Amino acid sequence: MTATLAAPTKPGGAKTRINDFSIQVATVNGSGSQTANTVLLRAIFQMGVFVSGKNLFPSNIAGLPTWFTIRASAKGYVARKASNEMLILMNPETAKEDIAKADPGALVIYDEPLQLDKLRNDLSFTPVPFQKLVTASCPEPKLHKLVKNMIYVGVASRLLGIDMEEVKKAIAKQLKGKTKAVELNQNAVMAGYDWAMENLPDQDQVKVVRDNKTQGLIIVDGNEACALGALFAGVTVVGWYPITPASSLVETFIEYAEEYRKDPKTGKSTVAIVQMEDELASAGVVLSAGWAGARSMTSTAGPGVSLMSEFIGLGYYVEAPGVFFNVARTGPSTGLPTRTQQSDVELCAKCSHGDTQHINLYPGNMEECFQFSYDAFDLAERFQTPIFVVTDLDLGMQNWSSKPFAYPTKPYDRGKVLNQQQLAEIKDWGRYKDVDGDGICYRSLPGTPGGKGAYFTRGSGHNDYAQYSEKPEDYVAVVDRLKRKYETAKTHVPKPVFRNLGSDKGVLAFGSSDPAVIEAQDILAAAGLKTDYLRLRALPFTAEVDAFVKAKQVVYVVEQNRDGQLANIFRETYPEFATKFKSVLHYDGYAIDAKCIVDQITAFEQK
Amino acid sequence: MSTATPSAPNTPAAPTNKLGFTKQDYVGSKSTLCAGCGHDAITAQIINAAFESSIEGYRVTKYSGIGCSSKTPAYFMNQGWGFNSVHGRMPSIATGASLANRNLINIGVSGDGDSMSIGMGQFVHAVRRNIPMIYIIEDNGVYGLTKGQFSATADKGAHLKSGAVNDLPPIDPCTLAIELGCGFVARCFSGNPKQLNTILKAAFAYEGTVVLDVISPCVTFNNHDASTRSYKHVKDHDFPLHDLGFVQYSEVEDVEIPAGQTEVVTFPDGSKVAIKAIHEGYDPTDRFGAMKAIHESMAKGEFLTGLLYINPTQPPLPQVLNLVDEPLASLDETLLKPSPAVLDEIMQALM
Numbered sequence: 001m002t003a004t005l006a007a008p009t010k011p012g013g014a015k016t017r018i019n020d021f022s023i024q025v026a027t028v029n030g031s032g033s034q035t036a037n038t039v040l041l042r043a044i045f046q047m048g049v050f051v052s053g054k055n056l057f058p059s060n061i062a063g064l065p066t067w068f069t070i071r072a073s074a075k076g077y078v079a080r081k082a083s084n085e086m087l088i089l090m091n092p093e094t095a096k097e098d099i100a101k102a103d104p105g106a107l108v109i110y111d112e113p114l115q116l117d118k119l120r121n122d123l124s125f126t127p128v129p130f131q132k133l134v135t136a137s138c139p140e141p142k143l144h145k146l147v148k149n150m151i152y153v154g155v156a157s158r159l160l161g162i163d164m165e166e167v168k169k170a171i172a173k174q175l176k177g178k179t180k181a182v183e184l185n186q187n188a189v190m191a192g193y194d195w196a197m198e199n200l201p202d203q204d205q206v207k208v209v210r211d212n213k214t215q216g217l218i219i220v221d222g223n224e225a226c227a228l229g230a231l232f233a234g235v236t237v238v239g240w241y242p243i244t245p246a247s248s249l250v251e252t253f254i255e256y257a258e259e260y261r262k263d264p265k266t267g268k269s270t271v272a273i274v275q276m277e278d279e280l281a282s283a284g285v286v287l288s289a290g291w292a293g294a295r296s297m298t299s300t301a302g303p304g305v306s307l308m309s310e311f312i313g314l315g316y317y318v319e320a321p322g323v324f325f326n327v328a329r330t331g332p333s334t335g336l337p338t339r340t341q342q343s344d345v346e347l348c349a350k351c352s353h354g355d356t357q358h359i360n361l362y363p364g365n366m367e368e369c370f371q372f373s374y375d376a377f378d379l380a381e382r383f384q385t386p387i388f389v390v391t392d393l394d395l396g397m398q399n400w401s402s403k404p405f406a407y408p409t410k411p412y413d414r415g416k417v418l419n420q421q422q423l424a425e426i427k428d429w430g431r432y433k434d435v436d437g438d439g440i441c442y443r444s445l446p447g448t449p450g451g452k453g454a455y456f457t458r459g460s461g462h463n464d465y466a467q468y469s470e471k472p473e474d475y476v477a478v479v480d481r482l483k484r485k486y487e488t489a490k491t492h493v494p495k496p497v498f499r500n501l502g503s504d505k506g507v508l509a510f511g512s513s514d515p516a517v518i519e520a521q522d523i524l525a526a527a528g529l530k531t532d533y534l535r536l537r538a539l540p541f542t543a544e545v546d547a548f549v550k551a552k553q554v555v556y557v558v559e560q561n562r563d564g565q566l567a568n569i570f571r572e573t574y575p576e577f578a579t580k581f582k583s584v585l586h587y588d589g590y591a592i593d594a595k596c597i598v599d600q601i602t603a604f605e606q607k
Numbered sequence: 608m609s610t611a612t613p614s615a616p617n618t619p620a621a622p623t624n625k626l627g628f629t630k631q632d633y634v635g636s637k638s639t640l641c642a643g644c645g646h647d648a649i650t651a652q653i654i655n656a657a658f659e660s661s662i663e664g665y666r667v668t669k670y671s672g673i674g675c676s677s678k679t680p681a682y683f684m685n686q687g688w689g690f691n692s693v694h695g696r697m698p699s700i701a702t703g704a705s706l707a708n709r710n711l712i713n714i715g716v717s718g719d720g721d722s723m724s725i726g727m728g729q730f731v732h733a734v735r736r737n738i739p740m741i742y743i744i745e746d747n748g749v750y751g752l753t754k755g756q757f758s759a760t761a762d763k764g765a766h767l768k769s770g771a772v773n774d775l776p777p778i779d780p781c782t783l784a785i786e787l788g789c790g791f792v793a794r795c796f797s798g799n800p801k802q803l804n805t806i807l808k809a810a811f812a813y814e815g816t817v818v819l820d821v822i823s824p825c826v827t828f829n830n831h832d833a834s835t836r837s838y839k840h841v842k843d844h845d846f847p848l849h850d851l852g853f854v855q856y857s858e859v860e861d862v863e864i865p866a867g868q869t870e871v872v873t874f875p876d877g878s879k880v881a882i883k884a885i886h887e888g889y890d891p892t893d894r895f896g897a898m899k900a901i902h903e904s905m906a907k908g909e910f911l912t913g914l915l916y917i918n919p920t921q922p923p924l925p926q927v928l929n930l931v932d933e934p935l936a937s938l939d940e941t942l943l944k945p946s947p948a949v950l951d952e953i954m955q956a957l958m
Contacts, residue, residue, distance in 0.1 A: 234938070234944050274736070411940060
């Protein structure tokens with residue numbers, strides 16, 4: 001394989017970028033461009049090349065500008081790359097601005113009537129008569145708008161050297177089973193490809209060359225991965241309310257549940273899914289279902305968490321289990337609903353009024369989205385408390401390649417639940433008595449027969465026996481025990497993962513920042529600055545996190561928000577090391593890229 | 608009510624119901640509400656109706672929000688589980704638990720403040736979904752626990768003790784519930800225990816959402832002479848629609864319902880409600896007729912009480928969702944967790 005990767009040299013000395021480039025496609029949303037872009041991405045993936053896609057879409061159904069970037073990387077870097085080697089410009093509204101922002105030397109494929117080639121002289125322009133080609137290839141005029149974008153897939157495939165068989169396969173995969181649509185789109189792609197063969201000279205700036213890096217991998221988005229985790233975790237009650245970018249988590253779950261969550265004997269459903277009237281009601285359903293012994297969940301984004309926060313505090317204080325997915329987007333307020341950010345860190349860590357602390361899980365890739373979603377239900381029932389699984393739009397809605405998910409063999413942990421017989425045997429049961437000293441009490445479920453175990457759950461002050469109490473000692477005993485319970489969680493949540501290059505300089509990040517941090521680490525190391533990287537995967541902090549913070553001379557906390565929210569939690573948790581934490585931030589709504597991390601760490605180092 | 612104490616010697620044994628429980632088995636903790644509060648009279652009838660209907664206490668779940676009314680689930684049926692949640696959100700708590708375990712007998716107690724203002728959204732949607740629960744609104748027209756502000760059910764022109772006048776029209780939970788498709792809507796007066804008792808027994812036999820608005824005077828903040836929710840005022844303006852009889856499914860064969868003026872509504876479980884009209888021409892199975900009669904009575908400042916609307920055949924939410932018969936909460940891993948072959952199939956599709 002390596003032999004075929006040998007790069008031809010371009011006149012002028014610049015090497016061909018083989019399997020190492022970014023393409024940005026500018027279209028109008030609602031024009032079917034998502035299908036075209038996914039086909040292009042999938043075709044490169046099928047060529048055995050690591051590839052990632054970022055859909056930068058508007059909060060709108062049709063008619064506004066949207067961009068899609070596809071990055072191919074032989075080295076496996078899948079973070080967004082700030083610079084693009086190829087542009088495909090289909091949107092008249094943004095074309096001029098896209099040209100103005102283009103990186104020098106970029107290849108520009110554009111819709112011929114836009115006449116962009118006079119705007120700059122440092123770009124390689126390729127005008128394409130899209131309308132003419134679509135008219136010739138598609139007999140039905142009303143479908144022209146939808147298949148027009150497929151033409152550029154054909155043109156780009158020709159220029160990049162993508163095997164057309166892979167493109168056809170990708171179309172069939174994307175439009176599974178819809179024979180007419182498959183044929184229509186394949187015709188359009190071929191029209192573009194054939195036209196490019198006849199009319200365009202070969203180029204050697206960027207190329208796709210067949211590799212074997214993606215064999216056996218899947219392409220999936222984080223919302224689907226989380227939905228699958230919940231499916232295998234046996235969720236039985238789902239209360240939800242639509243919100244971007246979290247809706248597809250539950251919607252995908254619904255599709256899988258239709259197929260895999262029917263009782264084989266009766267055909268009846270083993271999960272109740274209810275679209276509630278709002279996020280408050282969703283939270284109520286989750287907590288009360290958990291209280292009654294179901295495995296329950298909801299999926300939302302920041303505005304939803306804000307609305308749920310009163311209930312989250314109730315869940316914390318009455319100790320009711322439930323899994324809360326927060327697929328974070330750009331805040332504050334409505335913010336940028338279709339853009340990504342990690343700006344709900346502090347919100348989810350301490351959601352609700354009064355003293356509250358929550359277990360948070362931070363998956364950083366697709367396998368973890370699946371596994372942590374599975375684990376979250378165990379943690380919720382073990383700790384009898386709301387659990388946040390925090391992802392973001394970048395993880396949740398973008399396409400990622402991943403190893404197939406390993407089957408979760410660990411049996412469900414249903415926690416400390418007393419059945420009828422156990423309740424009968426216990427002399428002095430109290431719902432909130434800390435029998436084991438780990439802060440986790442034994443609960444009973446409503447509907448347990450035998451006349452024992454009934455108790456009154458209340459969000460007001462209560463004692464060990466769940467009785468109403470305003471006594472200071474009773475109040476303090478309960479909230480101190482809750483703190484103890486949170487301490488216990490430190491040995492149950494996922495430990496961090498490390499990528500240590502051997503340094504006393506630490507980099508710390510979580511979630512979707514991971515690919516950009518890895519790439520930045522390599523760039524910095526190549527420039528002589530080695531770092532040790534800890535990827536945080538949960539709150540509360542485990543012993544490994546303590547050790548890292550203590551050992552490092554400096555800790556660069558990389559996160560996608562303005563205020564350095566995670567760094568703030570670190571400063572609060574480790575006040576004696578507060579000055580060690582330096583914030584590396586990215587918060588413009590686009591996914592974080594390696595360059596911004598490199599630039600900021602370099603600037604700190606030069607101080 | 609018997610005053611006999613179980614410990615006293617030579618007293619006759621307290622009567623038991625079909626399950627062998629005495630009424631004492633249905634009581635809760637001591638009420639901390641004001642002496643004479645209408646809510647306590649409602650609590651007493653919940654206890655009586657549950658005892659008389661031989662309700663299995665361990666299956667009972669009691670939900671509430673925040674307010675005086677929301678304290679009352681602690682005062683009845685200690686055999687059951689209680690969940691005192693947050694203000695106005697009781698319906699979603701009842702929704703989740705009733706889905707988790709469809710064997711539960713769900714009783715929600717709320718007030719006019721808890722349900723008709725902050726909780727209006729959840730009230731409306733719980734009714735629309737027909738979740739299996741008895742939804743009792745203990746309706747006194749004021750916020751008692753915060754010392755007597757008007758609620759959204761207060762009549763226009765009503766006076767507070769302080770003299771303040773309510774400028775806004777009331778929201779009526781009953782016509783609203785009928786509008787939303789509720790299949791069991793009733794209004795009672797806490798001062799008419801017999802009617803309340805019969806309706807509660809019928810409510811226990813009903814499968815979907817029961818909306819029961821009980822006018823329950825607040826003795827501390829809304830029982831003065833100018834109040835339209837005082838004991839005296841409500842007593843003077845209470846117009847019972849009918850004499851009601853309730854026959855539980857298990858007794859149907861033993862009880863003869865007199866023919867003639869009596870209309871009989873049969874529930875899916877076989878229980879029967881016998882309705883003998885007092886108010887001429889009122890048919891509680893006629894949705895639009897019921898709405899018209901209630902609106903006309905309200906315009907006259909009267910309270911029509913009794914079974915306002917009944918439609919016993921509406922499927923409750925667990926049935927609409929086609930849930931398995933066994934409680935979801937007790938399904939185990941063998942049924943819930945798909946096999947490795949399923950995961951493999953899904954992974955193949957994503958390749």
